[in-house]
Amino acid sequence: MLGVVENHSLPRTAAFFDLDKTVIAKSSTLTFSKSFYQGGLINRRAALRTAYAQFVFLVGGMDHDQMERTREYLSALVRGWNVQQVKEIVAETLHELIDPIIYDEAASLIEEHHTAGRDVVIVSTSGAEVVEPIGELLGADRVVATRMVVGEDGCFTGEVEYYAYGPTKAEAIKELAESEGYDLERCHAYSDSVTDLPMLQAVGHPHAVNPDRALRREALARGWPILDFHRPVRLKQRLPGFAVPPRPALVAVAAIGAAAATAGLVWYANRRRSTVA
Template sequence: MSRPSAAFFDLDKTIIARSSTLAFSRPFQAGGLITRRAMLRSAYAQFVYAVGGADHDQMEKMRQFMSQLCAGWDVATVREIVADTLHNVVDPLVYAEAVSLIDEHKREGRDVVIVSTSGSEVVEPIGAMLGADRVVATRLKIVDGKYSGEIEYYAYAEEKANAIRRLAEEMGYDLDESFAYSDSVTDVHMLEAVGHPYAVNPDKQLRRTAVERGWPVLVFNRPVALRSRASLPQGPTLAALAVGGAFAVGGYVWANARKRPHSG
């Protein structure tokens, strides 16, 4: 009897078109969690993230700012804001190609797992909205119902691959028959962990790695509202999405990465 397989997806710039956590800047400001000045700072961070031009020093400064920002936030308030605004914030950002690909994997009997450096308070509701079977995400330490500003579990770089291997052991996944998708070179370890790695809208370094290793490269560029998911036309198949014929070429995050160019 064959073992089950899975499809592992990074979130930011792979399933959705921008940083999942940064997308909630305005609702968090409206809910009284952050000031207008902080919202503008996060908007700047989103711009830097979108163009992919942040160097390590810029990202470290933004990480420190955002890490300090979330300390003391009420956990229940954050979850309520995310739940109340999820569709309005995320719906227009989800790639139609990713939705079709998720559906394709589910039809073929694979579990769909989102593996993201973004915080679990944001990633888990998005995963539920997308119909993911499981979610791996960064978790912040909670003390007396508030975020302490410390990281309890950090789903970044090699840890994503470690998490995938632990899940494979727990669920019996055959990783040689499993798939992984990401946009960032920081997720190379995650892509290496499976038999079918795909670079999605890759940054320059990941694109170079994909070319060197013969990994397929997919281009997603059609955001769609999930409310219309049931009426979506059948998306292109995995083979049709691959670029290059025979060569065929996953915000601020809650207390973001130490050396993270951009990955979600």
């Protein structure tokens, strides 16, 4: 428990949260692939590939090279997507897809930081069109996310305007600290990946959450707290008054997503067998 209310005569503070596998149990971007498939933005082959990427992410996370390949693939994939359509799909499926995979422990921490008078900032490599609605769902005060270039036709060009990854996350929170008056020495940060080491080093209270092996080693060497989050819970279970209107049309989306995920696992297993052979 954090348990200390901020002294408002002191500089402001914040808690910075990575999103994927820190606040939610899956990759936020890849989670929506089933909805993008149903909405006609991606084909079956792309859906299978993103299902496989989600599987790799869940099993062991992604290292730097895998993240870079995924970024390049997704940047090319979204070229020509209508931004408004993406936002509408995310808004329509947000509760069905994200609500069930929010870690109870993370939601509690967010509440505790707010109670203590700290701002909560989500800092994610995923795109702003996905992260901003999730941040709103979580009650975050601010969001830092990757931004894609949007053309005059309202579609993604495939170029990246700002990539929230590695050192750029640390730079972003330092800029926020300057503009918002945060005292970083009194701020908290949470992440699961060693790629966020610069962000964790930028604050006085870093925490490793469900850390990959490299971050676990760093956390142990530096004496940082290591937190294990493993209880995804729906917000309506935490907040009895929380209600989401039913969306019968989305039942097919879940079915397609499950089929794609299963096919991705089969493809992965066949790939491993062929590699061994």
